[in-house]
Amino acid sequence: MNNRLEMHDITRTFADGGFQRTILDRLNLKVAEGELVAVMGPSGSGKSTFLSIAGALLEPTRGDVLIDGKSILGQDKQALSELRLRKMGFIFQNANLIPYLKVEEQLMLVAKLAGSSKEVCAQRADELLQRMGLTHRKNAYPHKLSGGERQRVAIARALMNDPAVLFADEPTASLDASRGLEVVAMIAKQVKEQRKSAVMVTHDDRVLPHCDRVFYLDKGKLTEHPV
Amino acid sequence: MYLALREIRFAKARYTLIAAIMLLISFLVLFVTGLAQGLAYDNAASIQNMPATHFVLEQGSDHRFTRSQISGEKLEQTRSVVGESNAEPLGVQMTSIVLSGDIQKIDVALLAVNPKGWLAPDLTMGTTEKQETGGVVVDEKLAEHGVRLGSILVDQASGTRWTVTGFVKNESFSHAPAVFLSKEEWMGLHLPSSAQSGPGSAEGQAAYNAVAVKATEGEVSKLQSAVPNTEIIKKADAVSAIPGYKEEQGSLLMMIAFLFVISAFVLAVFFYVITIQKTSQFGILKAIGTRTSYLAGSVTLQVLLLSVFSLAVSIFLVKVLEMALPGTMPFQLGADMLALTCAAFIAMSLAGSLFSVWKVARIEALDAIGRAGV
Ligand SMILES: Nc1ncnc2c1ncn2[C@@H]1O[C@H](COP(=O)(O)OP(=O)(O)OP(=O)(O)O)[C@@H](O)[C@H]1O
Ligand SMILES: [Mg+2]
Numbered sequence: 001m002n003n004r005l006e007m008h009d010i011t012r013t014f015a016d017g018g019f020q021r022t023i024l025d026r027l028n029l030k031v032a033e034g035e036l037v038a039v040m041g042p043s044g045s046g047k048s049t050f051l052s053i054a055g056a057l058l059e060p061t062r063g064d065v066l067i068d069g070k071s072i073l074g075q076d077k078q079a080l081s082e083l084r085l086r087k088m089g090f091i092f093q094n095a096n097l098i099p100y101l102k103v104e105e106q107l108m109l110v111a112k113l114a115g116s117s118k119e120v121c122a123q124r125a126d127e128l129l130q131r132m133g134l135t136h137r138k139n140a141y142p143h144k145l146s147g148g149e150r151q152r153v154a155i156a157r158a159l160m161n162d163p164a165v166l167f168a169d170e171p172t173a174s175l176d177a178s179r180g181l182e183v184v185a186m187i188a189k190q191v192k193e194q195r196k197s198a199v200m201v202t203h204d205d206r207v208l209p210h211c212d213r214v215f216y217l218d219k220g221k222l223t224e225h226p227v
Numbered sequence: 228m229y230l231a232l233r234e235i236r237f238a239k240a241r242y243t244l245i246a247a248i249m250l251l252i253s254f255l256v257l258f259v260t261g262l263a264q265g266l267a268y269d270n271a272a273s274i275q276n277m278p279a280t281h282f283v284l285e286q287g288s289d290h291r292f293t294r295s296q297i298s299g300e301k302l303e304q305t306r307s308v309v310g311e312s313n314a315e316p317l318g319v320q321m322t323s324i325v326l327s328g329d330i331q332k333i334d335v336a337l338l339a340v341n342p343k344g345w346l347a348p349d350l351t352m353g354t355t356e357k358q359e360t361g362g363v364v365v366d367e368k369l370a371e372h373g374v375r376l377g378s379i380l381v382d383q384a385s386g387t388r389w390t391v392t393g394f395v396k397n398e399s400f401s402h403a404p405a406v407f408l409s410k411e412e413w414m415g416l417h418l419p420s421s422a423q424s425g426p427g428s429a430e431g432q433a434a435y436n437a438v439a440v441k442a443t444e445g446e447v448s449k450l451q452s453a454v455p456n457t458e459i460i461k462k463a464d465a466v467s468a469i470p471g472y473k474e475e476q477g478s479l480l481m482m483i484a485f486l487f488v489i490s491a492f493v494l495a496v497f498f499y500v501i502t503i504q505k506t507s508q509f510g511i512l513k514a515i516g517t518r519t520s521y522l523a524g525s526v527t528l529q530v531l532l533l534s535v536f537s538l539a540v541s542i543f544l545v546k547v548l549e550m551a552l553p554g555t556m557p558f559q560l561g562a563d564m565l566a567l568t569c570a571a572f573i574a575m576s577l578a579g580s581l582f583s584v585w586k587v588a589r590i591e592a593l594d595a596i597g598r599a600g601v
Contacts, residue, residue, distance in 0.1 A: 048596050057514060057593045078518060081592075085516025092595060096511045098230075100237030105229075112229055113517055141237070157515070169596050 003066075004164040004197035005031040005054065010063035011220075012049055023049050024060070025220030031165070031197035036188050038208055039201045041217035047201045048169060050217060054199060055088055055167045056080045068164045085114050089158025089196075091168040091187070096154065097142040103153050104129065104138040110160045128156040132186065148179040155187055159194065166191060166198035172207060184210045230512075230521075231528040242533065245497050249537035252490040253572055256483060257545045257560065260568050263479035265557030270475065271466040272399045273338060277346055279439035281447055282317070282465050286456045290468035292319040292436045297457070299434045304454045309442045315344045316435040318413045321403060326372060327379035327388070333372050335365075336400035337382075339413035339435070346439055348407065352376065353393025358409040362392035366404035368555070370394070380406070385416055401469050437465075487575045494530060495579035502526065502583040506590055513592035523584045527577065534576035538569050 012024040023046040031037050041047050052058035054065060056072050065072050067087050072080070084090075097106050104125055111121035129135050132152040142150055151171060158166055168187065172180030184200070184207040191198045200211065208214055208227060215222040235242045268275060283305055288295035297316070305314045318339030323332045340346035342355040348364070353376050355364060365374060369391075374380070378391045389408065398405040414434070440459075442450065450459050460468075467473050502509075509522055545560065552558055 052593055052596050055514075055596070057596060081513065081516050081518050083516075084514065084592075088516075090515055090595070092511065092514075096507075096595065098508060098512070100234045101230075105233065109229060110515060113521070 002033045003030045004033055004068055005029070005199065006066040006069075007054060008064045008066070010050075010053055010060045010065070012046070012053060012058070013061050022220055024053070026063070027220065027222050029054075029199075029215070029222055031199060033195045033197060034192050035212045036191045036198045036200060036210065038211040038214045039199060039217055039222070040203065040214065045217045046220065047217055051167055051169055051199065051201055054165075055090065056084055085110065086161050087164045089161070089163040089166045091151070091154045091158050091166065091171045093170045093173045097150060097157070099142055102139050102141055103134060103145070106142075106153055106157050107160045110157055114161045116161075124160060125156075128159055131190070132156045146179075147175050148182060151175065151179075151183045152186060155183070155190065159190060159196075162194070164196065166196050168198070168200040168202075170201055170203060172202065172204050177206060180204055181207060181210075228525070228528060231525040231532070234525075235529065235532070241501075242529075245494075246533050246537050248493055249490065249533055249576075250540050252486055252493070253534070253537050254541035254544055256486045256490070256572060257541055257565070257568060258548070259479060259482050259486065260564060261545065261549070261558045261560035263476060263483065264561070264564055265559040266479070267466075267472070267476055268397070268559050269399055269557035270402050270472050271469050272397050273336070273348070273405050274400065274462065274466050274469070276348060276398065277439055277462070279315075279346070279441060279462055281440050281442050281459050281461055283314075283438040283440060283450065283454060283457050283459055284436075284465075286458050288458070290458070290460050290464050291470070292317070292465070293321065293470075295436050297435045297438055301454050301457060302435065302438050305438050305440060305450060308450050308453045309440050309446050313441045315341055315346045315439045316410065317346060317437045317439050318410070318417075319400065319436045320416075321401065323383045324380045324406070325383060326374055327381055329373065331372065332383060333369065334403045335369070335406045336403040337413075337416075338398075338400065338405050338407050339410055340407060342407075342409055345441075348395040348398050348405075350393045351396045353391070355393060357390070357392055359411050361389050361412065362409075363389040363412070364393040364395055364407040365391055366398040366406075367394050367396050368399070368404040369406075371555070382416075387412075387416060401471065487571060490534075490572065491575040491579035493579075494533070494576050495582050498526060498530060498580055498583040499586065502586045507594060509587055509590045510592060510594035513590065514595035519588050522587050526583050526587060527580055530576050530580035531573070534573050538572060542569070 007027060007029045010024050010027045011022065013020040013022045027050065039047055039050065049058065053060045072083055101109060107125040107128060108121050111124060129138050132155060134149065134152055134156065137145060137149060145153065166187065171187070172183055175183060187198065187200065188210040211227065214225045214227055216225050283297065283301065284290065284292070285295040285297055302314065302316050318337070320337040321334065322337055323334050325332055342358045347355065350364060351367065353364065363380065374391055376391055380389045380391065395407070447459050512522060513519065542565065549558055549560065
């Protein structure tokens, strides 16, 4: 089995009023191809910090992150930006689409940034929108979409450059229960079909059946819970 | 570029508003520039039109023709350095005249030049014949006061009467239309009538105001020592020493400079506010892997599009206005000046966008995670 995401001995401290607070303490995690992992934990336990480190947005104090077996540490800002563009897909709490781009253009943008040709972009965007059941909405602006539709566009955008890993930070927080389930089911399906590794931070117990493994983050460590 | 254009398409009203403001400012910049150029030319046209490179003036005259007195002797000394044909005497005097049979006084500039020399302007009508015997050539603007070929002009100071034998175009000094007369007439005005004869007998006496020369840099430095008690000034210096010229151009230039600063400032504030509004959006874009240079380029391109668009429209409007303006309105906007002004305007706009670019560069991609919805 192939691990597309590995985290080794990740430690992160923040300076807090003169002394160091350790938020993540020698944390380890391996996520296999086709696997969706959920991370839960109380507020302030460091879930977002953990996700930012895995997603190359924040440097760990110590430890190593591997994407497709390659370490991502010690690179400059531009290289990290490139890495996020091509190897990672992000799904945020509020979808965070660009308000002035139509649904299709949201997807085209990331493909264009990665330098894909126009035909390739268009074909891939079509295919993804179809899979997300959004073909009929492809010329709509985000403010005309429902919360669930927006989140599905965000998933499609995250998948556009065929990344290795998907990261989702509370993707269901702004949706009602059934919409939330629908969205997580969609993420799980894409992860399975396209052989990605995925990490999802969530507070929502009801979506756990769609996840392969569930971890609990507390006192800087991840402990696995039975699903 | 993808982002820049689509954002403008989406927020049309917002960008139209700022484009309208830019349009008004750039129009004003072009208009005032044209006016400044026009006034400058109107003020100093006759000096600008002269094919001279330098002028020889009396020392202490502060670059002003009307304060300077140059004798025939100094003219000969100058000629011996630069050559007979490269130095021409010039007389300048402000006066007022009355068209014979009328009572309306008109301010004019009397310019004494040799009618056959290279200081003499090209005629648009009439002849330079009979200039030795009381004939003068006048600027077309006097036609508005009823001056025609053959009209009699009476000098108010001396009572001398001249006959108009020809017209010239765009000839003025210190905003007054020019009246060209021969050196014989000039001498008649300035020498006691008993001593009337050629310039030879006036040797040593103040005869002219200046000598116009065509000289190389080397000859100019030779002139300085060869002709004592004189100052050799460049044509541009002579122009800016015309009474009122510097003040007029200075205040217009200040207006133009302020307009440039205002336009840069308006753009800077507008884009800065928009950028701050979009902070979280830029954070998201950076998080999903958009390079900072791309985002900065996007902001810069929007600024560039706005300023080029508003300039294009205002160039069109200024050209229309220029055609609609009456001929007496001093307005002049040549291609060179237009290009320079546009380039400066665009440069100022880009300078105004720097602040936003700096802001964009400082936004953290990290803000996208864990601070959703802020
Ligand atoms: N840049 C920082 N400087 C100092 N402390 C920080 C910084 N970022 C996060 N922290 C602290 O680290 C801890 C973990 O923050 P984090 O945002 O990861 O929590 P979380 O588990 O995502 O919480 P929530 O469930 O409320 O989103 C918090 O106590 C926070 O105050
Ligand atoms: Mg969080």
